[in-house]
Amino acid sequence: MIKGESIIMNMKKLSTLGVMFLSIALILAACGTKNNESKSSESPAASSTASNGSGATSGGEINALYYVNSTLGDKSFFDSAQAGMDRAVKELGIKSKTVEGGANSADWASGLEAVVASKKYNVVVVGTSQMIDVTKDLAERYPDIKFIFFDDLIEGVPNVYSMLYSQSEGSFLAGAFAALVTTNTELKGANPDKVVGFVGGMDIPIINDFKSGYEQGAAYVDKDVKVVTSYVGDFVNAPKGKELGLAQIDSQKADIVFGVASAAGLGTLEGANERGVYSIGVDANQNPLYPGSVLTSMLKNVDQSVFRALELLAKGELPLGSGEVLGIKEGGVGLAKDDLYEKNVPQSIRDKMKEIEDKLAKGEITVKSSL
Amino acid sequence: MVWQTIWSQIIDLSLFAVLLRVMTPILLAALGGLISDIGGAINIGLEGLMLMSAFTSIAVGSSTGNWALGVLAGVGVSVLISYGMGFFSLKMKVDIIITGFAVNIFGSGFTIFLMSKIFGVTGNYSPSKAAPIPTVNIPFIEDVPLLGKLLSGHNLMVWIAILAVVFCMVLIYRTPYGVHLRSVGEAPQAAQSLGIPVTRIQYSALAWSGVFAGLAGAFMSNGLTNMFVKDMTGGTGFLALAVVLLGNRNPIGILFGSLIFGLASALATIVQTVPDAPIPSQFIQMIPYVVTIAALVFFAMRQKRKLATLT
Numbered sequence: 077m078i079k080g081e082s083i084i085m086n087m088k089k090l091s092t093l094g095v096m097f098l099s100i101a102l103i104l105a106a107c108g109t110k111n112n113e114s115k116s117s118e119s120p121a122a123s124s125t126a127s128n129g130s131g132a133t134s135g136g137e138i139n140a141l142y143y144v145n146s147t148l149g150d151k152s153f154f155d156s157a158q159a160g161m162d163r164a165v166k167e168l169g170i171k172s173k174t175v176e177g178g179a180n181s182a183d184w185a186s187g188l189e190a191v192v193a194s195k196k197y198n199v200v201v202v203g204t205s206q207m208i209d210v211t212k213d214l215a216e217r218y219p220d221i222k223f224i225f226f227d228d229l230i231e232g233v234p235n236v237y238s239m240l241y242s243q244s245e246g247s248f249l250a251g252a253f254a255a256l257v258t259t260n261t262e263l264k265g266a267n268p269d270k271v272v273g274f275v276g277g278m279d280i281p282i283i284n285d286f287k288s289g290y291e292q293g294a295a296y297v298d299k300d301v302k303v304v305t306s307y308v309g310d311f312v313n314a315p316k317g318k319e320l321g322l323a324q325i326d327s328q329k330a331d332i333v334f335g336v337a338s339a340a341g342l343g344t345l346e347g348a349n350e351r352g353v354y355s356i357g358v359d360a361n362q363n364p365l366y367p368g369s370v371l372t373s374m375l376k377n378v379d380q381s382v383f384r385a386l387e388l389l390a391k392g393e394l395p396l397g398s399g400e401v402l403g404i405k406e407g408g409v410g411l412a413k414d415d416l417y418e419k420n421v422p423q424s425i426r427d428k429m430k431e432i433e434d435k436l437a438k439g440e441i442t443v444k445s446s447l
Numbered sequence: 448m449v450w451q452t453i454w455s456q457i458i459d460l461s462l463f464a465v466l467l468r469v470m471t472p473i474l475l476a477a478l479g480g481l482i483s484d485i486g487g488a489i490n491i492g493l494e495g496l497m498l499m500s501a502f503t504s505i506a507v508g509s510s511t512g513n514w515a516l517g518v519l520a521g522v523g524v525s526v527l528i529s530y531g532m533g534f535f536s537l538k539m540k541v542d543i544i545i546t547g548f549a550v551n552i553f554g555s556g557f558t559i560f561l562m563s564k565i566f567g568v569t570g571n572y573s574p575s576k577a578a579p580i581p582t583v584n585i586p587f588i589e590d591v592p593l594l595g596k597l598l599s600g601h602n603l604m605v606w607i608a609i610l611a612v613v614f615c616m617v618l619i620y621r622t623p624y625g626v627h628l629r630s631v632g633e634a635p636q637a638a639q640s641l642g643i644p645v646t647r648i649q650y651s652a653l654a655w656s657g658v659f660a661g662l663a664g665a666f667m668s669n670g671l672t673n674m675f676v677k678d679m680t681g682g683t684g685f686l687a688l689a690v691v692l693l694g695n696r697n698p699i700g701i702l703f704g705s706l707i708f709g710l711a712s713a714l715a716t717i718v719q720t721v722p723d724a725p726i727p728s729q730f731i732q733m734i735p736y737v738v739t740i741a742a743l744v745f746f747a748m749r750q751k752r753k754l755a756t757l758t
Contacts, residue, residue, distance in 0.1 A: 147569070149563060149568075149569045150569055150570060271722075273720075279727075279728045279729055302722050303722070304720050304721075304722050305719075305722075305728075306716075306719040306720050306728075307719070307728045307732065309732045310681060312676055312677060312678045312679055312681055313679065313681035314571075314672050314674060314676040314679050315472075315667055315671040315672050315679070315681075316681065316716075318671065318672050319465065319468070319469065319716050320716055320719065320720065322465075323465070323716050323717055323719070323720045324720045326461055327452060327455075327456055327461070327717060327720060328720050328721075328722065338570075339570055339571045339676040339677065339679075340676070342571055342573065342672075342674055342676060343672050343674070343676075346573075346672055346673065346674065365573060
């Protein structure tokens with residue numbers, strides 16, 4: 077932090093200084109409870125300070141900053157983006173640095189502005205819908221810096237490229253998978269009732285987009301499959317997530333549930349495991365949690381998409397100023413197919429899934445987003 | 448369709464099982480809140496104590512393979528923090544509400560910190576070999592059609608919670624300690640003048656609240672589920688404080704208060720899973736809270752009428 081401060085000292089803008097001091101004060105205050113704030117994990121390549129303030133990327137080298145508006149170690153979203161950055165460093169030879177913003181959302185705007193204003197980086201990678209306004213504002217004020225934004229769309233700002241993962245397409249796969257499982261006769265835990273479950277975190281648009289895709293997928297496989305939906309009301313109450321899952325299994329005879337409720341969804345998976353039926357994980361590969369019960373997980377491939385964006389940028393082909401929805405075709409979403417998937421899912425279902433994925437990639441099936 | 452489902456759940460008693468599961472942590476935590484409340488040292492840190500206990504009990508339980516050790520460790524940690532609360536509020540004269548808030552924030556942050564330091568995970572910890580609190584299957588009775596489902600197959604902690612109600616009844620109303628506790632809560636100066644050690648009694652009241660909050664927390668991580676998720680108590684500690692008032696500050700009332708809330712939650716769970724339910728999910732999620740408020744109003748009105756007839 078001391079190093080960062082001295083660099084800022086040299087800058088002319090007093091306002092930046094003020095912002096920096098404020099952010100330091102906030103970060104220090106936040107350090108009281110958790111001392112993992114603004115720890116910067118520096119990749120070896122970034123240690124030599126490249127101070128080409130020009131910011132020209134065409135032909136020039138990429139010096140990227142990844143701002144985490146939380147902390148690394150979530151085993152999901154942010155770690156996945158970090159993996160994409162690491163791969164870009166290795167394969168594209170770019171320079172990169174990661175700054176962790178910590179849990180306090182009040183720090184994020186000033187924290188990101190401080191690193192952007194230092195003009196040490198010509199590319200900024202940042203994500204999640206909570207950062208939209210901050211990113212838009214900064215992009216307009218620092219037009220020579222390129223922004224790569226993931227997990228939501230920002231359109232009409234010439235130096236921002238944004239990408240959104242099509243959770244409806246991913247959930248379509250999950251829904252088709254669930255319908256195949258519930259109509260399957262080989263699987264021990266599957267019952268004759270054509271009912272599949274969905275446990276969402278909250279009744280909000282993004283979760284309902286998952287739900288809508290899931291329903292479309294289930295209906296594609298079999299029109300008679302009924303989808304039972306419940307919402308936990310938050311994303312942390314694992315006991316409640318479990319209770320809802322159990323209710324779907326016991327009272328509605330669901331034999332596979334899709335838990336889209338972050339940590340609370342883990343309770344749902346546990347409930348399915350206890351009753352000897354099946355479940356689908358989300359966000360990260362949750363197949364190893366309850367092997368044989370969690371048959372697959374729906375993933376957002378943040379790492380691949382971040383790498384892809386950086387690769388396009390290096391080639392000078394990145395469509396800056398626009399936003400893209402990454403679906404199956406672009407590899408933005410998909411199901412987790414590890415050894416456990418191969419082992420526990422019958423061949424017939426795996427073949428059928430491959431067929432559906434191909435059709436989605438070719439555009440023979442279109443999934444409607446509810447957003 | 449909705450009524451039909453609810454009815455079939457009542458008939459086969461699965462609603463009853465859900466009700467008991469949902470009720471238990473609230474009941475235990477509320478009993479903890481009750482004793483500290485009666486002793487005049489109201490403990491609003493129940494949520495934080497539960498989180499600490501939930502984490503400790505699953506961590507110790509899964510690493511030793513013994514659920515009893517896990518529960519004991521969880522309760523121990525909870526009591527220890529309660530003593531810490533006592534030190535700050537009774538000795539150092541920090542406002543007890545602020546101390547309680549501090550414990551809540553501490554519990555949330557420190558469990559996340561420990562989780563990442565000890566197990567290297569963030570967000571949630573699910574041990575591969577958990578040692579869950581066992582369910583009690585009563586021989587012979589479990590084979591009797593109706594009675595079996597009514598009495599057998601419940602988690603041990605459900606029974607402990609019901610026994611705890613009896614225990615609190617005896618402790619508060621039938622022992623010298625209970626008399627001291629109540630007098631300290633009602634009029635500390637008067638109690639002091641009679642030679643009752645006020646501070647020591649309040650320390651012990653906080654410790655009792657630690658015991659019950661600890662049991663509640665251990666049940667959430669080690670009985671209801673077999674995992675720890677950050678902030679997994681999800682407001683149960685605060686709900687318990689409301690139940691203390693709903694239960695008119697006595698153990699039997701608290702049992703009924705928890706039953707009302709548990710029943711409403713269990714119903715909400717079942718209604719939610721009915722496909723194509725005509726009611727928006729937000730309304731269903733409101734049921735437990737609306738019922739609690741309605742019950743509070745009802746009891747308050749009855750109380751008022753009772754007072755009016757007395758005068």
